Amino acid sequence: MVKLFEPVPDEQTILYVKNLKTWFPLRRGIMDVIKRIPPRYVHAVDGVSFKIQDGDTFGLAGESGCGKTTTGKTVLRLVDPTSGVIGYHPRKRLLDEWAENGYEPPVIDDYGNIDLAKIPPRHLKPLRKEMQMIFQDPYGSLNPRLTIYKILEEPLVIHKIGSTKEERYDIVAKALEAVKLTPPEEFMNRYPHMLSGGQRQRVVIARALILQPKFIVADEPVSMLDVSIRAEILELMMELKNRMGLTYLFITHDLALARYITNKIAIMYLGKIVELGPTRRVLENPQHPYTKALIAAIPDPDPRNRHILRELPIKGEVPSAINIPPGCRFRPRCVVYDNTPKIQKYCEAIEPPLIEVEKDHYVSCWMHGEPEEIIKLLKK
Amino acid sequence: METLLEVKDLKTYFYTTKGVVKAVDGVSFSLGKGEVMGLAGESGCGKSTTAYSLIRLVPPPGKIVGGKIIFEGKNILELSDEDFRKKYRWKKISMIFQGAMNALNPVYTIGDQLAEVFMLHEGLTKTEAMSKVYELLEMVGIDPKRARSYPHELSGGMKQRVMIAMALALNPPLVIADEPTTALDVVVQAQIMNLLKKLQREKNVSIILITHDLSLIAEIADKVAIMYAGKVVEYGTAEQIYLNPQHPYTQALLRSIPRLRGEISKLEWIPGTPPDLIAPPPGCRFAPRCKFRMDICTKEEPPTIEVEPGHIVSCWLHAKK
Ligand SMILES: Nc1ncnc2c1ncn2[C@@H]1O[C@H](COP(=O)(O)OP(=O)(O)OP(=O)(O)O)[C@@H](O)[C@H]1O
Ligand SMILES: Nc1ncnc2c1ncn2[C@@H]1O[C@H](COP(=O)(O)OP(=O)(O)OP(=O)(O)O)[C@@H](O)[C@H]1O
Ligand SMILES: [Mg+2]
Ligand SMILES: [Mg+2]
Numbered sequence: 037m038v039k040l041f042e043p044v045p046d047e048q049t050i051l052y053v054k055n056l057k058t059w060f061p062l063r064r065g066i067m068d069v070i071k072r073i074p075p076r077y078v079h080a081v082d083g084v085s086f087k088i089q090d091g092d093t094f095g096l097a098g099e100s101g102c103g104k105t106t107t108g109k110t111v112l113r114l115v116d117p118t119s120g121v122i123g124y125h126p127r128k129r130l131l132d133e134w135a136e137n138g139y140e141p142p143v144i145d146d147y148g149n150i151d152l153a154k155i156p157p158r159h160l161k162p163l164r165k166e167m168q169m170i171f172q173d174p175y176g177s178l179n180p181r182l183t184i185y186k187i188l189e190e191p192l193v194i195h196k197i198g199s200t201k202e203e204r205y206d207i208v209a210k211a212l213e214a215v216k217l218t219p220p221e222e223f224m225n226r227y228p229h230m231l232s233g234g235q236r237q238r239v240v241i242a243r244a245l246i247l248q249p250k251f252i253v254a255d256e257p258v259s260m261l262d263v264s265i266r267a268e269i270l271e272l273m274m275e276l277k278n279r280m281g282l283t284y285l286f287i288t289h290d291l292a293l294a295r296y297i298t299n300k301i302a303i304m305y306l307g308k309i310v311e312l313g314p315t316r317r318v319l320e321n322p323q324h325p326y327t328k329a330l331i332a333a334i335p336d337p338d339p340r341n342r343h344i345l346r347e348l349p350i351k352g353e354v355p356s357a358i359n360i361p362p363g364c365r366f367r368p369r370c371v372v373y374d375n376t377p378k379i380q381k382y383c384e385a386i387e388p389p390l391i392e393v394e395k396d397h398y399v400s401c402w403m404h405g406e407p408e409e410i411i412k413l414l415k416k
Numbered sequence: 417m418e419t420l421l422e423v424k425d426l427k428t429y430f431y432t433t434k435g436v437v438k439a440v441d442g443v444s445f446s447l448g449k450g451e452v453m454g455l456a457g458e459s460g461c462g463k464s465t466t467a468y469s470l471i472r473l474v475p476p477p478g479k480i481v482g483g484k485i486i487f488e489g490k491n492i493l494e495l496s497d498e499d500f501r502k503k504y505r506w507k508k509i510s511m512i513f514q515g516a517m518n519a520l521n522p523v524y525t526i527g528d529q530l531a532e533v534f535m536l537h538e539g540l541t542k543t544e545a546m547s548k549v550y551e552l553l554e555m556v557g558i559d560p561k562r563a564r565s566y567p568h569e570l571s572g573g574m575k576q577r578v579m580i581a582m583a584l585a586l587n588p589p590l591v592i593a594d595e596p597t598t599a600l601d602v603v604v605q606a607q608i609m610n611l612l613k614k615l616q617r618e619k620n621v622s623i624i625l626i627t628h629d630l631s632l633i634a635e636i637a638d639k640v641a642i643m644y645a646g647k648v649v650e651y652g653t654a655e656q657i658y659l660n661p662q663h664p665y666t667q668a669l670l671r672s673i674p675r676l677r678g679e680i681s682k683l684e685w686i687p688g689t690p691p692d693l694i695a696p697p698p699g700c701r702f703a704p705r706c707k708f709r710m711d712i713c714t715k716e717e718p719p720t721i722e723v724e725p726g727h728i729v730s731c732w733l734h735a736k737k
Pocket of ligand 2: 477
């Protein structure tokens with residue numbers, strides 16, 4: 037029996053995404069309008085499904101431009117989805133605040149999950165206290181004209197947390213201590229440029245955590261830092277996760293890093309998840325031709341490697357996210373397709389769903405399972 | 417092996433209004449003909465400045481203030497600017513600059529930009545130059561028809577191939593590649609590394625590969641120099657550095673790298689930050705971050721010790737033995 041991936045929520049589910057799409061319209065020139073050329077879109081996120089359980093560090097990996105950041109921003113509603121469901125398990129605090137404002141969010145299942153995709157923009161503000169993003173660039177994401185104190189106080193003021201200045205001072209001091217910028221007084225009056233890259237990233241983390249959220253999208257949080265100091269920031273993030281009961285959606289292009297800190301991983305290619313499962317199983321037993329190529333390409337600090345050329349089982353280059361190839365979107369680059377005539381007609385015509393290959397490990401490739409059987413399941 | 421390059425006690429300082437930045441402060445290493453050396457270290461340790469010194473393009477307010485760069489037996493620091501520009505830069509020593517693939521001129525085709533190298537340095541006509549350009553593109557794995565493309569029509573990987581073509585155009589015996597793959601995805605990075613390896617073998621060119629990524633250096637380098645705060649702290653063959661590192665800095669760097677294969681051991685990090693190069697700490701510059709720090713480390717500069725043939729370490733831990 038083949039099994040296809042379905043993001044079915046249970047008691048432990050904190051976030052699940054079903055067939056999420058985020059398309060960006062391309063700017064149309066006047067000639068496009070005159071010639072009635074239909075509008076075109078960047079299919080940044082193009083039908084993504086996954087499920088994140090409470091306490092997970094869920095990795096989202098793939099090459100530049102595959103849609104990782106857009107997926108992260110969309111689940112936080114920093115970008116509006118084009119279609120799809122974003123099921124989220126809210127805290128009571130959040131429901132209460134919405135109720136006070138006379139808003140009742142759409143509950144979509146028996147576990148009290150609500151569909152974030154349906155929240156109108158004017159009711160998004162309270163959500164920021166639950167869900168936050170840590171941005172990639174510690175240089176660009178802090179306002180250079182504000183002191184560290186002001187940067188951390190700002191969200192408190194916006195969300196009316198801490199009624200007096202003293203209370204807010206206390207919260208800011210604690211937040212700095214939590215990210216080990218101690219003594220906090222020494223950092224409060226500095227400007228971002230007076231901090232090292234690692235210290236700046238701690239401030240970015242402190243700012244994301246100061247409202248006591250429970251779900252964090254961490255977008256390449258260490259990729260701008262020297263390798264020599266990355267582990268320190270990662271360990272801090274993991275310690276805070278345990279202490280504050282956080283769940284991470286951890287975006288990275290670095291599979292070796294993902295191996296150390298994520299428990300589940302999704303590999304994205306051109307707006308879609310091509311492989312999904314427990315990190316160890318996916319990395320030790322990759323099944324999608326794309327995952328295999330990615331893994332083959334990663335260098336390791338072994339001097340014997342210089343005697344060999346790396347074999348890269350992939351061809352061509354990533355196509356643009358505007359003209360997605362029909363059928364399997366990886367096909368133009370796939371060497372398995374070339375070598376496996378019996379599946380070619382499926383690869384050319386139908387996008388493969390995520391098919392289970394071992395427990396909880398799913399792969400979107402026609403090499404797995406009986407295509408006709410899968411197509412029947414898809415029609416249901 | 418015939419020695420191609422010998423750098424001796426090189427010093428390059430930046431004379432800024434805030435003080436003298438000792439970016440390269442007594443760097444020595446040597447490179448054989450056809451050998452590949454990796455130069456690694458954290459951001460700001462002086463890797464690029466070392467490279468710029470080798471092709472004598474240190475930007476102001478920087479200046480080479482000491483040492484020798486002996487290339488094919490001649491100290492190139494003694495040459496006049498004119499002589500160096502005419503006879504050495506690009507012809508004998510070329511460089512792939514950090515981030516340079518975005519510096520290709522957007523208004524000229526890549527064919528024109530490559531042809532210019534031949535017209536300028538070898539006095540070829542446009543037609544002669546173009547036939548060389550086609551060969552060159554073929555060599556770096558780009559369809560020669562692409563000569564008519566503008567930079568924006570090429571992917572990052574293709575632009576980097578053009579940069580490699582440019583550096584190899586005049587068949588220099590030494591190419592310096594400064595972070596040639598930093599902005600690229602892993603698959604493209606691996607393709608570029610394969611290309612560099614292949615060309616290195618075919619042409620027996622010497623390469624200095626500069627990157628903060630020790631995994632990447634392992635892909636190609638016969639020798640490795642580890643730089644910290646303007647100095648080379650450890651230097652040896654790839655086997656010596658990766659399998660038997662002796663400097664605490666090298667050891668910590670290697671243990672900070674997450675690995676995709678093999679066992680997962682706890683990642684280490686190096687606490688603190690590299691020192692200010694205007695006022696570096698006395699003694700060993702790494703001492704403030706070193707977990708093996710002894711009294712003497714913060715007082716006196718460590719001696720340079722050859723711990724085994726060709727394996728050099730600057731560290732007090734080895735001086736006592
Ligand atoms: N606001 C936007 N408007 C138009 N296109 C966009 C927008 N944001 C992203 N895109 C496009 O969507 C695609 C996915 O981008 P995204 O930033 O999500 O990728 P990514 O996987 O995070 O890449 P990287 O690893 O480089 O950060 C890209 O083609 C990008 O150019
Ligand atoms: N034009 C300049 N003026 C003043 N200081 C400079 C200049 N260029 C570099 N420096 C300083 O010299 C030191 C070495 O810089 P360099 O660019 O050589 O480092 P790097 O090892 O190449 O770093 P990265 O890995 O970030 O490229 C740094 O402290 C830097 O701030
Ligand atoms: Mg991104
Ligand atoms: Mg540099």
